[in-house]
Amino acid sequence: MRLRRWFAVLAVVALAAGVAACxxxxxxxxAAETAAAGPDIExxxxxxxxxxxxxxxxxxxPPVDAAAAAGxxxxxxxxxxxxxxxxxxxxxxxxxxxxxxLEVSVFRNNGSPAEWTQGVTDAIAQNANSIDLLAxxxxxxxxxxxxxxxxxxxxxxxxxxxxxxxxxxxxxTAATNIPYEQAGxxxxxxxxxxxxxxxxxLVTTINQVNSTVPxxxxxxxxxxxxxxxxxxxxxxxSTLAELGRLQQQVQSALTRDPSINYVINLYDSxxxxxxxxxxxxxxxxxxxxxxFNGTPEILxxxxxxxxxxxxxxxxxxxxxxxxxxxxxxxxxxxxPTDSPNVPIRVxxxxxxGEATGPGGGFGDSYVAGxxxxxxxx
Numbered sequence: 001m002r003l004r005r006w007f008a009v010l011a012v013v014a015l016a017a018g019v020a021a022c023x024x025x026x027x028x029x030x031a032a033e034t035a036a037a038g039p040d041i042e043x044x045x046x047x048x049x050x051x052x053x054x055x056x057x058x059x060x061x062p063p064v065d066a067a068a069a070a071g072x073x074x075x076x077x078x079x080x081x082x083x084x085x086x087x088x089x090x091x092x093x094x095x096x097x098x099x100x101x102l103e104v105s106v107f108r109n110n111g112s113p114a115e116w117t118q119g120v121t122d123a124i125a126q127n128a129n130s131i132d133l134l135a136x137x138x139x140x141x142x143x144x145x146x147x148x149x150x151x152x153x154x155x156x157x158x159x160x161x162x163x164x165x166x167x168x169x170x171x172x173t174a175a176t177n178i179p180y181e182q183a184g185x186x187x188x189x190x191x192x193x194x195x196x197x198x199x200x201x202l203v204t205t206i207n208q209v210n211s212t213v214p215x216x217x218x219x220x221x222x223x224x225x226x227x228x229x230x231x232x233x234x235x236x237x238s239t240l241a242e243l244g245r246l247q248q249q250v251q252s253a254l255t256r257d258p259s260i261n262y263v264i265n266l267y268d269s270x271x272x273x274x275x276x277x278x279x280x281x282x283x284x285x286x287x288x289x290x291x292f293n294g295t296p297e298i299l300x301x302x303x304x305x306x307x308x309x310x311x312x313x314x315x316x317x318x319x320x321x322x323x324x325x326x327x328x329x330x331x332x333x334x335x336p337t338d339s340p341n342v343p344i345r346v347x348x349x350x351x352x353g354e355a356t357g358p359g360g361g362f363g364d365s366y367v368a369g370x371x372x373x374x375x376x377x
Contacts, residue, residue: 038197038230039227041192044192045189047185052348055343057366057370060322060326061335063373063374063375064329064332064375065374066100066376067101069101069331070102072103072130073105073127073130075119075122075128076093076094077120078108078137079137086134086135089135089159090134097327102327102328116137117145120145120149123149124148124149124154128154129155130154130155130327133156134323135159139156143171146172150171150173155173155174155327157172157173159322160176161177162175163177163181163213164340166214173330173336176322176340177340180218181214183312183344184218188222189222190310192222194262194288195262197227197228200231200259200261201233201261202235202253203219204246206237206266206270206271208240220233234260236249236250236253246275247278247281250279251281254284262289263279263290264290265291267291267293269293269295269298272289272298279307288309289307292312293311293314296360299347303349310348314344315343317359318343318359318362322342325370325373328374
């Protein structure tokens, strides 16, 4: 795993923020019965246990004859070439794609729609067979060029933008998705367990960020279904430009409601440092943070004396393999997969030592798994 800072600069999707109490929704059936019966700590712990283990490779679909795509051109257009998170995935895609026999190019840019437009235009002019819009480049921002590419018979794939259950832009050919909603559910599960079903949690969001939509949906539903009426969720939102004010926002929220007993930061490197500063400024040694992304600098802080208790991480190299797999499927005439099976893992004090092992705590089974799937072994 490498730096994950790009999560704070993904594509723009609006979502209203506010304050909500768990169980306020008119749930019916099993969900209502669960909430009425009180918190289901056993369920929450089972989810944490399941996702704390090192994930194994699960093939995203039938085998792919990579040799049939040998010499095909893949053009990668990153959302920005200035962000390590994005460039790490792009560089890994180049290595993996070339190993699979593709000719891979990366269009360097500074993150402006005008440059993305130029990137697609260049890819069409250079007779690319497939285009990847990488790590937050929303196809809606360049819809005319995307339609031009697909109209010319070029596959267009959005990688690391949508949740696995989220509907993608109708103009693209396929998407390589991430389980953002599941990450949100796990954040809620962790807090349910740690507070013994009596959560009064502060959630910091960045509603500009596309992935905030499924993540907050997962958080809200998990609390409503498994935490019962005794739990409360308060949300505060920051725009990307206002993240410098987050410490003050958190301090204000904690001052208004001193009974808040946990904090969820959706994006670790963008939010956890300022939240930690706010907690320490108020002398709230009892408060802990659960967060998402697995940025190495944040993972390194997890320990018995840290404010950061849990982090849900992902593996950038695994994401790169999944992206190349999607392109190989399209280039060889197969249907795209809607189950890329890119995993996430819960890291806490009990397993954080594994984050420095093979694959950053994700093992290396996926490398051999993809190579065998593509007929490279």
